[in-house]
Amino acid sequence: MSKVIDRKRIASLTVFVVGILSVVYYIAFGEKVEFDSDFTDTILWAEAMLTGNGLFDKLFDKTMAYAYTLPFGGSLLMAPFVAVFGVGYKAHALGFVLFLAILAFSLYKLFRAMEFSDNMSLICTGIVLLLSLPTKNTRMIMWGHIIHYSLGLLFVIIALSVYSKISIDSEHLFSEKKNIVWIAVLSILTMLFLSNGLTIVLFFAIPFFGATIVERFIDTGDELFCKRNINTLIIAIVSMIAGMAGFVISKILQRGVNTVYDDMFKEIQSWQNWVWDFEDRIRCMLVVCAGGLSSDIAMESFTGIKVLYMALFGFAVMIVPFIALASYKKIQNRVIRLFIISYIILLSSTLFIYDFSMARGTAHRMVGIYMTAAIVVVTYTAWLIKNKELSRFGLLLSVILIGAAGCSILSVAALRGENRFENLAKVLEENDLHYGYAEYWSAQVTTVLSDAKIQVCPIDVSEEGEISKRLYNIRPQQFDSKEGVDRYFVFLSAWEYETLSDSIVKDAVDVIEFDNDGYIVVFDHNIF
Numbered sequence: 001m002s003k004v005i006d007r008k009r010i011a012s013l014t015v016f017v018v019g020i021l022s023v024v025y026y027i028a029f030g031e032k033v034e035f036d037s038d039f040t041d042t043i044l045w046a047e048a049m050l051t052g053n054g055l056f057d058k059l060f061d062k063t064m065a066y067a068y069t070l071p072f073g074g075s076l077l078m079a080p081f082v083a084v085f086g087v088g089y090k091a092h093a094l095g096f097v098l099f100l101a102i103l104a105f106s107l108y109k110l111f112r113a114m115e116f117s118d119n120m121s122l123i124c125t126g127i128v129l130l131l132s133l134p135t136k137n138t139r140m141i142m143w144g145h146i147i148h149y150s151l152g153l154l155f156v157i158i159a160l161s162v163y164s165k166i167s168i169d170s171e172h173l174f175s176e177k178k179n180i181v182w183i184a185v186l187s188i189l190t191m192l193f194l195s196n197g198l199t200i201v202l203f204f205a206i207p208f209f210g211a212t213i214v215e216r217f218i219d220t221g222d223e224l225f226c227k228r229n230i231n232t233l234i235i236a237i238v239s240m241i242a243g244m245a246g247f248v249i250s251k252i253l254q255r256g257v258n259t260v261y262d263d264m265f266k267e268i269q270s271w272q273n274w275v276w277d278f279e280d281r282i283r284c285m286l287v288v289c290a291g292g293l294s295s296d297i298a299m300e301s302f303t304g305i306k307v308l309y310m311a312l313f314g315f316a317v318m319i320v321p322f323i324a325l326a327s328y329k330k331i332q333n334r335v336i337r338l339f340i341i342s343y344i345i346l347l348s349s350t351l352f353i354y355d356f357s358m359a360r361g362t363a364h365r366m367v368g369i370y371m372t373a374a375i376v377v378v379t380y381t382a383w384l385i386k387n388k389e390l391s392r393f394g395l396l397l398s399v400i401l402i403g404a405a406g407c408s409i410l411s412v413a414a415l416r417g418e419n420r421f422e423n424l425a426k427v428l429e430e431n432d433l434h435y436g437y438a439e440y441w442s443a444q445v446t447t448v449l450s451d452a453k454i455q456v457c458p459i460d461v462s463e464e465g466e467i468s469k470r471l472y473n474i475r476p477q478q479f480d481s482k483e484g485v486d487r488y489f490v491f492l493s494a495w496e497y498e499t500l501s502d503s504i505v506k507d508a509v510d511v512i513e514f515d516n517d518g519y520i521v522v523f524d525h526n527i528f
Helices: 002-034 037-051 074-085 089-113 118-130 136-143 148-163 177-194 198-217 227-253 278-290 302-326 334-356 363-386 388-413 420-430 440-449 494-499
Strands: 435-439 455-461 467-469 488-492 510-515 518-523
Touching: 002 089, 002 118, 002 136, 002 388, 037 074, 037 089, 037 440, 074 089, 089 118, 089 136, 089 148, 089 334, 089 363, 089 440, 118 363, 118 388, 136 148, 136 278, 136 363, 148 177, 148 198, 148 334, 148 363, 177 198, 177 227, 198 227, 198 334, 278 302, 278 363, 302 334, 302 363, 302 388, 334 363, 363 388, 420 440, 420 510, 420 518, 435 440, 440 455, 455 488, 488 494, 494 518
Parallel strands: 435 455, 435 488
Antiparallel strands: 455 467, 488 518, 510 518
């Protein structure tokens, strides 16, 4: 018997360690290959946090043009590393290793709260981590920058683990010290979580608190106003009051902060622009799982087989949560029930907002839904295996999950070669060029990959041949002339170079051809 237990332990630890090491490998090595300006958000926000002045301005640099403001998020994790190592890939990687540790521990505690064994919880955690790696969309959202999609998922996981500690059966909810402590913890966490604004209300508060209320409402075995239901309502009210306090305080502190993308979730478009394309949503989810293809691929090729398999997995991710919902009455564990309901609410509310707002359901914006659904699939598979009567169906699903996890490992292992902008940074440094400009997708990625030895600010080039500042994840003063600097550069694509050939390019003192689609245009003055 001991040998069997040892084998189970070894197997579970192996899956867990493979999951951890695969993500660490991606963060440390693979991510550099596909690193682009989208990956730089969190580290730039961390830098801005460190440049603020005064007690409250430490949260935000109000001269910065942010995409979103997430004060209780990844920038907090990354700020200490930025303070020590500066704005560079090392600080970025260390920040994400810390995020990985928090997420892995939270997942493990969630599965334990679902009453799975220690071994099964380790396996489930490892599989979920591997399922975060299949495509660039999933890798970028989970391990490229820490924003509301991954934060909402993490917050739901943490809140459910805490909520599971509260006894809602208590005759007097606040008569037990344990209940008081955990309700206080949940309330404080909710306050901190909701300081991140409206998007976290959508991705955390609505799914989590909605699930706690709905779970009680649909349990018709209890009277509507029984003690359990009243206690649940009290917990939700107390926590949400704290959450709204955090929301309001954060909004007060953020007065004057400029956000660019946050408004996409807030503004309702005119009715002509409302979207009801169910087919496109399915396609986006398949792209999240299988990746987008730039050209036709033969089905019998290795890539073709992998894409088809991951598409199959994508359908499983979309369908299995509803099968799990159909099994709801057979599932006795309250945390499993709550997580299934929270996913259904997240899916419904998010797609509803996407229909009416400017956010839309593009592939990367579906990753939060995908990851939550993947956890539901892993959870349901573990529950089926635990249920002797249904274990064979659990084993079938486990085969699909193992295959998807294997494809994820292969996707990460296939990331080879040098990042174009890492090479660009080297060429710029070799030519003693440290300050300049480029369009957004070439700018901040070069800054980070050069460890901020090269400062590149984003610009826009119009078809009329005009250059303008792009105030996004940047401070206006970064466009100012630097004391003692007499050489500036503009990195242009072939189209941009041709477009500007009759304007500012004429004033260049040198042009360095970088590659077939890149020119480093050197000036003896700041172009702004």
